[in-house]
Amino acid sequence: MSCRTSPAARRIVALSLASAAIPLCAQEPAAPPPAAASASPVQPATGDAPPPAAPPPANVEGRQSYTAADFARFAPKNALDMLRNVPGFQIRADQSGARGLGQATDNVIVNGQRLASKSDDLFSQLARIPAASVVRIDIVDGATLSIPGLSGQAADVITRPDTFSGQFAWRGEARAHYAHPAYTDAELSVKGTLGRLEYTVALNNDVGRGAFGGPYRILDGDGSLREARDGRLWSDYDSPKASVQLKHNGAGGGVANLNASYQRAYEDSNETETRVPVGGAPRLRVRDGRFRSYEYEIGGDYQFPLLGGSLKLIALNRFDEGRFSEQVVTTVSGTDASGGRYAQMVQAGEVIGRAEFGWKSGGADWQLATEAAFNRLDKEASLFDLAPGGGFIEVPFPAGDGGVREKRYEASVSYSRPLSAKLSLQATLAGERSTISQTGPGGAVRTFLRPKGSVSIAWAPQKGLDISLKVQRAVGQLNFGDFLGRVFLDAENQNDSNFELVPDQAWNIDLAAKKDLGALGNTNLRLFYRGVTDFVDLVPLPGGGEGRGNIPSVERYGFEWTSTFTLEPLGFKGGRLDTNVILQKSSLKDPLTGNPRQLANLTTSFVDVGLRHDVPGTDWAWGAGFEMSERQPYYRLNEIGLDVEGPVFDAYFIEHKDVLGAIVRFDVINLANARHVNYRTIYTGLRGSSPVAFIEDRDQLIGPIFRLSVRGNF
DSSP states (O other): OTTOOOHHHHHHHOTTOOOSSOOTTOSOOOSSOOSSOOOOOOOOOSSSOOOOOOOOOOOOTTOEEEOGGGGGGGOOOBHHHHHHTSTTOOOOOOOSOOSSOOSOOSSEEETTBOOOOSSSOHHHHHHTSBGGGEEEEEEEEGGGSSSTTOOSEEEEEEEOOOSEEEEEEEEEEEESSSOOOEEEEEEEEEEEEETTEEEEEEEEEEEEEEEEEEEEEEEETTSOEEEEEEEEEEEEEEEEEEEEEEEEEOTTSOEEEEEEEEEEEEEEEEEEEEEEETTSOOEEEEEEEEEEEEEEEEEEEEEEEETTEEEEEEEEEEEEEEEEEEEEEEEETTSOOEEEEEEEEEEEEEEEEEEEEEEEETTEEEEEEEEEEEEEEEEEEEEEEEOTTSOEEEEOOGGGOEEEEEEEEEEEEEEEEESSSSEEEEEEEEEEEEEEEEESTTOOEEEEEEEEEEEEEEEEEETTEEEEEEEEEEEOOOOGGGGSOEEETTTTEEEOOOSOOOOOEEEEEEEEEEEEOGGGEEEEEEEEEEEEEEEEEEEEOTTSOEEEEEEEEEEEEEEEEEEEEEOGGGTOTTEEEEEEEEEEEEEEEOTTTOOEEOOTTOEEEEEEEEEEEEOTTSSEEEEEEEEEEEEOOEEETTEEEEEEEESEEEEEEEEEEEETTEEEEEEEEOTTOOEEEEEEEEESSSTTTSOEEEEEEEEEEOOOEEEEEEEEEO
């Protein structure tokens, strides 16, 4: 799926990205990854009194609870395994990289509490909760919970403490063409309880390997062949990380959490091509990329009873430094080499303080919250030309240097209550004040004061049918990197700096319905609308360049349909079919031509279908599926392009659920030959008013992908 970028790419381009327009891809990635990667119950401890036992399911209309027995056939090892098999439920995690904490955005909570860590994503934290520790999983409309921000289907994972448990996972990958094999994707974690202290310690390494290659063409404007090319691109990514989570349950009802993590990232890439112009001498072009980073985060919270309610104090400090370099050298026999080099170093930091006071009054849950977030980014960029005879000479690039500081304050009041046995309301009124100061050429200080808030209604008109509506006024956050210039040597273009950016604002509307189909499963339909003002995209800038800027108005609308169909009533014992379909459209006026078009790089259609068969009476399971997507082109001042992979990825697996107590699974992906496609049309001047200079027509091989994984507990 086109929206799944590599971790390194996300750090380089958007160290502090957020948007009021909720992204399509704020959900768990599907099985096939992008091919061109830039990849028995435990009893509580004795001694000191343990935390209270898990509460029974609340009597809330529309709530559906799942226990270990509901997942027995899947032999889950952790809470993530269980949630992945909840019928019709899609895990949605915040992937926007928004600064601050704000209200809840993930649709999964644990023991009635949101997970506040920013460095550990939702999927990693769920994977560290052993299945034996999960008492049950409650699926309920978020608007019925007293957690501001939640709406639509949400999962509450109810757990019990562990004396001690451990988990391990290893994943290996090999590809038939171009890519290097991966052997180091692994995780080891332990979780336990010492008196009133619960702890989780984890070591893991995220790995990505990707590649594509083969011949492609460069065409003249009339479609005739200008140049024949043949090449290969590979990218290797490793990111080791250590993390610790501590939770203390105080005797007076206070609960304290402490989270800390340290992570490094290493990514290397190479693209080597032979280029043969029609009637000309062959050329060799080599592009090398290198990315190194480290980041740390330490944060915690303390919740305690106060004045008949509960006060929660949250603090977080994080820092990230990334260094990226890219070098391109082209050689022709008998002549001097030509080329260039670009390098940048980015440092970003964030300090957050937040307070939430909640209380009950008149049958309603109230919450008053305040937050202060202080963010910073500093960037140094260098550009070099390869001189005749060798050696790189630095050329001025002042647009790439600078810094950004932000002081942001937010306050909100939230109100949640049942209006009847079948109807619940949640409303939030909030506002934020943000002061952004910039250093470097053209730097300025600007302050934005913006109101925001939401209203959510959950309705369960009859057993097995749940309907929810959420209307939200959202305020986006600017990506600090967008203020500064950036060079892309691989595509031979650049973004100029722009200090006139304005945060976007949006009206978001979501209408969702969940229907229980009884023995056949269930189905969920969500209709959505996003009306955004001051949307940030590539626009023409004063002086003739281009960079990130604001588009006055953008609309995006569509639906997502998620279903789980149990095939046993049809005679297929142990079979189930999971489907996810997203269709959406958008509209805006092109900032260069004024003509209507869709959002750049928008995935307008996405279909994911998976069949799983747990063979009755055995520990074997197998399955197959496919993922298909369609994407819109991107736009620059003198270029239109479509850079995609697919259009269809197919996948197959076989799994044994008890190999010395572990789950062993083998996957094969892309036997149907999904390709890497990059079709670029480059104009001699501004697109829409200039003739075509040349066309880059790539349709290159990815090839089959093979994966082996082992997961278990100890």
